[in-house]
Amino acid sequence: MGVELTLPALRDLSEGAAVLGTGGGGDPYVGRLLVERQLRAGRTVRVIDVAELPDDALVLPCALMGAPTVFWEKLPGPKGITTALRTLEAHLGRRAAATMPIECGGFNSMIPLLLGAETGLPVVDADGMGRAFPELQMETFAVMGVPGSPMSIASDHGDAGIIDAVDNKRMERLARAMTVQMGGSAYICDYPMDAATVRRTAVPGTLTLARRIGETLRTARERHRDPFEALTAMLAGTIYSHGLVLFRGKVIDVDRRTVDGFARGGVRLAAMDDPADVMEITFQNEHLVARRNGRPAAIVPDLICTLNSETGSPVTTEALSFGQRLTVYAISTPAIMRTPEALDCFGPAGFGLTEPYTPVEELTASHLR
Structure with missing residues (x-):
């Protein structure tokens, strides 16, 4: 059953996951190295379609929680996520049949692969965000009525516990406070559910999508082709149907700080041929809104990606x-993430933004260069 992950596929998946992370989710580079080490040691990772599991099979999604800025100084390892899994299994009195990402972007695309290599569990090819979001309640699972708790949380030092919150927002607050006390990062398993519920509530095929994005960018570089044109063509055949360049420019200012377990701030870019033409991006771990000369060009939940302009x-x-040459690239979210219920959870208002949600393909006509 499923597809066994190879080293080349892992490298492509890692780069594609960083694209889907929309600036956040943590840089998957270290996570990729951790999984590579497992594969080189002879362990395997199987990525499966959820249809391969019986309806009542227990699936335990997992992730690393905290501010991405912390991960650069406090490197994660396999012990903490295995502790989180076993803690939740013990609480539920059941063994998991599979794990999966809660988000497919960034470092957290690697954590389920690491857990799968450590435990032998297959990894379901789906997730609950279709990208990366900064808060635990911002899941398609939650939008469709799945409770996030009981959830487990563990530290690198062996601490572990169960959070059984009254709702998903309360779960996020409690887990965030514990993460801060654990040093700014923690390992979690949440949204325990059966495979039938995963089929109903998850964004499907996102690990495969991440691998295809990475493969597309790598192939374009190898063939000396425009990576952005190649990416746009590839996305057109997926549920993420629109990919487009919003802006090309140079970073002229970065405001970044770690606050309450999040990396918050913004970045400003000026066009190379017109310094008065400016794009500003606001982020909370992930990029939330891109404004060109004060007007929104893309807004959450659509993906706003900062990519190296050459590669x-x-x-x-x-x-x-400061000084980086970047291309701001937008990707439309699939329909499951654009329902009124989804936008109430992880649309602009969920982040305190005043602008209404407008699909990126409708916003961009007047902004394209």
């Missing part, structure tokens, strides 16, 4: 720095 390689929020 198409993704640049995360913690890696943004």
